Amino acid sequence: AQSVTQLDSQVPVFEEAPVELRCNYSSSVSVYLFWYVQYPNQGLQLLLKYLSGSTLVESINGFEAEFNKSQTSFHLRKPSVHISDTAEYFCAVSDIKAAGNKLTFGGGTRVLVKP
Amino acid sequence: EAGVTQSPTHLIKTRGQQATLRCSPISGHTSVYWYQQALGLGLQFLLWYDEGEERNRGNFPPRFSGRQFPNYSSELNVNALELEDSALYLCASSAGTSGSGETQYFGPGTRLLVL
Numbered sequence: 001a002q003s004v005t006q007l008d009s010q011v012p013v014f015e016e017a018p019v020e021l022r023c024n025y026s027s028s029v030s031v032y033l034f035w036y037v038q039y040p041n042q043g044l045q046l047l048l049k050y051l052s053g054s055t056l057v058e059s060i061n062g063f064e065a066e067f068n069k070s071q072t073s074f075h076l077r078k079p080s081v082h083i084s085d086t087a088e089y090f091c092a093v094s095d096i097k098a099a100g101n102k103l104t105f106g107g108g109t110r111v112l113v114k115p
Numbered sequence: 116e117a118g119v120t121q122s123p124t125h126l127i128k129t130r131g132q133q134a135t136l137r138c139s140p141i142s143g144h145t146s147v148y149w150y151q152q153a154l155g156l157g158l159q160f161l162l163w164y165d166e167g168e169e170r171n172r173g174n175f176p177p178r179f180s181g182r183q184f185p186n187y188s189s190e191l192n193v194n195a196l197e198l199e200d201s202a203l204y205l206c207a208s209s210a211g212t213s214g215s216g217e218t219q220y221f222g223p224g225t226r227l228l229v230l
Contacts, residue, residue, distance in 0.1 A: 032215055041223075042223055043221035043223045044207075046219070046220075049218065099170065100146060100148075100170055101216070103160060106157070107157045
Protein backbone atom coordinates (compact mmCIF):
# COMPACT_ATOMS: atom_id res chain seq x y z
CA ALA A 1 0.00 0.00 0.00
CA GLN A 2 1.06 3.56 -0.60
CA SER A 3 0.37 6.87 1.08
CA VAL A 4 1.16 10.41 0.03
CA THR A 5 1.58 13.40 2.31
CA GLN A 6 1.49 16.96 1.11
CA LEU A 7 2.81 18.94 3.99
CA ASP A 8 1.14 22.25 3.20
CA SER A 9 -2.59 22.51 2.68
CA GLN A 10 -2.36 26.15 1.55
CA VAL A 11 0.49 28.24 0.19
CA PRO A 12 -0.03 31.97 -0.38
CA VAL A 13 2.62 33.50 -2.60
CA PHE A 14 3.16 36.82 -4.35
CA GLU A 15 3.30 37.03 -8.11
CA GLU A 16 6.81 36.52 -9.52
CA ALA A 17 7.99 34.94 -6.27
CA PRO A 18 9.22 31.32 -6.14
CA VAL A 19 7.09 28.53 -4.74
CA GLU A 20 7.81 25.03 -3.48
CA LEU A 21 5.14 22.44 -2.80
CA ARG A 22 6.28 19.54 -0.68
CA CYS A 23 5.33 15.92 -1.29
CA ASN A 24 6.48 12.86 0.61
CA TYR A 25 5.34 9.32 -0.01
CA SER A 26 5.45 6.00 1.74
CA SER A 27 5.40 2.73 -0.14
CA SER A 28 6.49 -0.87 0.25
CA VAL A 29 6.97 -1.10 -3.52
CA SER A 30 8.61 1.04 -6.19
CA VAL A 31 6.38 3.80 -7.46
CA TYR A 32 5.90 6.22 -10.29
CA LEU A 33 5.28 9.81 -9.23
CA PHE A 34 2.95 12.45 -10.60
CA TRP A 35 1.90 16.03 -10.03
CA TYR A 36 -1.57 17.04 -11.16
CA VAL A 37 -3.11 20.52 -11.11
CA GLN A 38 -6.78 21.37 -10.64
CA TYR A 39 -7.85 24.86 -11.70
CA PRO A 40 -11.07 26.22 -10.17
CA ASN A 41 -14.15 24.30 -11.33
CA GLN A 42 -12.15 22.03 -13.59
CA GLY A 43 -10.88 18.45 -13.58
CA LEU A 44 -7.28 17.48 -13.00
CA GLN A 45 -4.51 17.97 -15.54
CA LEU A 46 -1.15 16.25 -15.50
CA LEU A 47 1.65 18.71 -14.77
CA LEU A 48 4.59 16.31 -14.85
CA LYS A 49 5.58 12.78 -13.94
CA TYR A 50 8.63 10.78 -13.01
CA LEU A 51 8.95 7.29 -14.45
CA SER A 52 12.69 6.70 -14.70
CA GLY A 53 15.93 8.35 -15.74
CA SER A 54 16.87 11.86 -14.68
CA THR A 55 15.45 12.62 -11.26
CA LEU A 56 14.65 16.19 -12.30
CA VAL A 57 11.56 16.50 -14.45
CA GLU A 58 10.15 19.64 -15.98
CA SER A 59 6.80 20.78 -17.29
CA ILE A 60 6.15 23.05 -20.24
CA ASN A 61 4.90 25.88 -18.04
CA GLY A 62 7.98 26.31 -15.87
CA PHE A 63 7.35 23.85 -13.04
CA GLU A 64 9.92 21.25 -12.09
CA ALA A 65 10.05 18.42 -9.58
CA GLU A 66 12.89 16.34 -8.24
CA PHE A 67 12.59 12.72 -7.21
CA ASN A 68 14.62 11.96 -4.09
CA LYS A 69 14.51 8.25 -3.40
CA SER A 70 16.39 8.37 -0.11
CA GLN A 71 14.00 10.98 1.29
CA THR A 72 10.99 9.53 -0.52
CA SER A 73 10.09 12.98 -1.75
CA PHE A 74 8.94 14.58 -4.98
CA HIS A 75 8.78 18.31 -4.30
CA LEU A 76 7.40 20.68 -6.93
CA ARG A 77 8.97 24.08 -7.60
CA LYS A 78 8.51 27.09 -9.79
CA PRO A 79 11.01 29.97 -9.72
CA SER A 80 8.47 32.68 -10.58
CA VAL A 81 4.70 32.22 -10.31
CA HIS A 82 1.93 33.95 -12.22
CA ILE A 83 -1.60 34.79 -11.16
CA SER A 84 -2.73 32.00 -13.50
CA ASP A 85 -0.91 29.44 -11.34
CA THR A 86 -3.60 29.84 -8.69
CA ALA A 87 -4.94 26.30 -8.37
CA GLU A 88 -4.85 23.17 -6.25
CA TYR A 89 -1.91 20.85 -6.79
CA PHE A 90 -1.99 17.14 -6.11
CA CYS A 91 0.93 14.77 -5.76
CA ALA A 92 0.19 11.13 -6.61
CA VAL A 93 1.92 7.76 -6.86
CA SER A 94 1.22 4.47 -8.58
CA ASP A 95 2.71 1.02 -8.08
CA ILE A 96 5.26 0.36 -10.83
CA LYS A 97 4.34 -3.30 -11.11
CA ALA A 98 0.60 -2.95 -10.92
CA ALA A 99 -1.57 -3.53 -13.91
CA GLY A 100 -3.35 -0.34 -14.73
CA ASN A 101 -2.68 2.96 -13.05
CA LYS A 102 -4.53 3.29 -9.78
CA LEU A 103 -3.37 6.62 -8.40
CA THR A 104 -2.97 7.31 -4.70
CA PHE A 105 -3.23 11.05 -4.10
CA GLY A 106 -2.03 13.39 -1.42
CA GLY A 107 -4.45 15.78 0.23
CA GLY A 108 -3.62 18.62 -2.15
CA THR A 109 -1.97 22.02 -1.74
CA ARG A 110 -3.96 25.10 -2.58
CA VAL A 111 -1.76 27.82 -4.10
CA LEU A 112 -3.05 31.37 -4.04
CA VAL A 113 -0.97 33.80 -6.06
CA LYS A 114 -1.39 37.40 -4.95
CA PRO A 115 -0.61 40.42 -7.13
CA GLU B 116 -9.62 15.94 -30.12
CA ALA B 117 -12.40 15.85 -27.55
CA GLY B 118 -11.38 15.29 -23.95
CA VAL B 119 -13.06 13.17 -21.33
CA THR B 120 -16.68 14.18 -20.88
CA GLN B 121 -18.94 13.54 -17.93
CA SER B 122 -22.66 13.96 -17.39
CA PRO B 123 -24.50 15.39 -15.68
CA THR B 124 -22.40 18.25 -14.33
CA HIS B 125 -24.53 18.45 -11.21
CA LEU B 126 -26.87 15.94 -9.60
CA ILE B 127 -29.09 16.40 -6.57
CA LYS B 128 -30.59 13.35 -4.90
CA THR B 129 -32.13 12.49 -1.58
CA ARG B 130 -30.89 9.92 0.85
CA GLY B 131 -31.75 6.38 -0.16
CA GLN B 132 -32.09 7.14 -3.87
CA GLN B 133 -29.82 5.89 -6.64
CA ALA B 134 -27.49 8.03 -8.72
CA THR B 135 -26.10 7.27 -12.16
CA LEU B 136 -23.07 9.13 -13.47
CA ARG B 137 -21.72 8.82 -16.99
CA CYS B 138 -18.32 9.16 -18.57
CA SER B 139 -17.07 9.15 -22.14
CA PRO B 140 -13.33 8.58 -22.51
CA ILE B 141 -11.01 10.09 -25.05
CA SER B 142 -11.37 8.35 -28.39
CA GLY B 143 -9.06 5.33 -28.52
CA HIS B 144 -8.74 5.01 -24.75
CA THR B 145 -9.88 1.69 -23.31
CA SER B 146 -9.27 2.28 -19.59
CA VAL B 147 -11.63 4.30 -17.42
CA TYR B 148 -11.01 5.21 -13.79
CA TRP B 149 -13.42 6.70 -11.26
CA TYR B 150 -12.35 8.79 -8.28
CA GLN B 151 -14.29 10.44 -5.48
CA GLN B 152 -13.23 13.88 -4.29
CA ALA B 153 -15.07 14.47 -1.04
CA LEU B 154 -14.56 17.43 1.24
CA GLY B 155 -12.02 16.57 3.88
CA LEU B 156 -11.25 13.16 2.40
CA GLY B 157 -9.31 14.15 -0.68
CA LEU B 158 -9.19 12.19 -3.91
CA GLN B 159 -9.83 8.49 -3.53
CA PHE B 160 -9.70 5.76 -6.16
CA LEU B 161 -13.06 4.10 -6.70
CA LEU B 162 -13.02 1.79 -9.73
CA TRP B 163 -11.00 0.86 -12.80
CA TYR B 164 -12.49 -0.59 -15.97
CA ASP B 165 -10.57 -1.84 -18.95
CA GLU B 166 -11.87 -3.59 -22.04
CA GLY B 167 -15.31 -3.91 -20.51
CA GLU B 168 -14.18 -5.55 -17.28
CA GLU B 169 -13.84 -4.27 -13.74
CA ARG B 170 -10.12 -4.64 -12.99
CA ASN B 171 -9.75 -3.06 -9.57
CA ARG B 172 -11.83 -1.29 -6.97
CA GLY B 173 -10.95 0.93 -4.05
CA ASN B 174 -12.08 0.68 -0.47
CA PHE B 175 -15.74 1.50 -1.10
CA PRO B 176 -18.87 -0.49 -0.23
CA PRO B 177 -20.61 -2.64 -2.87
CA ARG B 178 -23.35 -0.05 -3.34
CA PHE B 179 -20.77 1.74 -5.52
CA SER B 180 -20.75 -0.14 -8.79
CA GLY B 181 -20.46 0.49 -12.47
CA ARG B 182 -19.87 -0.88 -15.87
CA GLN B 183 -18.06 -0.20 -19.10
CA PHE B 184 -19.83 -0.43 -22.41
CA PRO B 185 -18.49 -1.81 -25.72
CA ASN B 186 -17.70 1.75 -26.85
CA TYR B 187 -15.59 2.12 -23.65
CA SER B 188 -17.87 4.69 -22.08
CA SER B 189 -18.65 4.01 -18.46
CA GLU B 190 -21.36 4.42 -15.89
CA LEU B 191 -20.98 4.74 -12.13
CA ASN B 192 -23.97 3.77 -10.03
CA VAL B 193 -24.35 4.64 -6.38
CA ASN B 194 -27.23 2.89 -4.65
CA ALA B 195 -28.87 3.70 -1.33
CA LEU B 196 -27.32 7.16 -1.26
CA GLU B 197 -26.00 8.47 2.02
CA LEU B 198 -25.26 12.06 2.95
CA GLU B 199 -21.52 11.36 2.93
CA ASP B 200 -21.69 10.36 -0.73
CA SER B 201 -21.89 14.06 -1.55
CA ALA B 202 -18.72 14.72 -3.52
CA LEU B 203 -17.19 15.53 -6.87
CA TYR B 204 -16.89 12.33 -8.90
CA LEU B 205 -14.07 12.42 -11.42
CA CYS B 206 -13.66 10.11 -14.35
CA ALA B 207 -10.32 9.64 -16.08
CA SER B 208 -9.26 7.67 -19.13
CA SER B 209 -5.99 6.30 -20.41
CA ALA B 210 -4.87 4.36 -23.43
CA GLY B 211 -4.50 1.20 -21.38
CA THR B 212 -1.32 0.12 -23.10
CA SER B 213 1.57 1.31 -20.97
CA GLY B 214 0.91 0.12 -17.46
CA SER B 215 1.00 2.13 -14.30
CA GLY B 216 3.09 5.01 -15.63
CA GLU B 217 0.47 5.97 -18.14
CA THR B 218 -1.05 9.44 -18.02
CA GLN B 219 -4.66 9.66 -16.98
CA TYR B 220 -6.81 12.36 -18.56
CA PHE B 221 -9.55 13.66 -16.30
CA GLY B 222 -13.01 14.93 -17.05
CA PRO B 223 -14.53 17.98 -15.35
CA GLY B 224 -16.46 15.85 -12.88
CA THR B 225 -20.02 15.37 -11.69
CA ARG B 226 -20.91 17.11 -8.47
CA LEU B 227 -23.33 14.95 -6.50
CA LEU B 228 -25.27 16.45 -3.64
CA VAL B 229 -27.24 14.15 -1.37
CA LEU B 230 -29.91 15.81 0.76
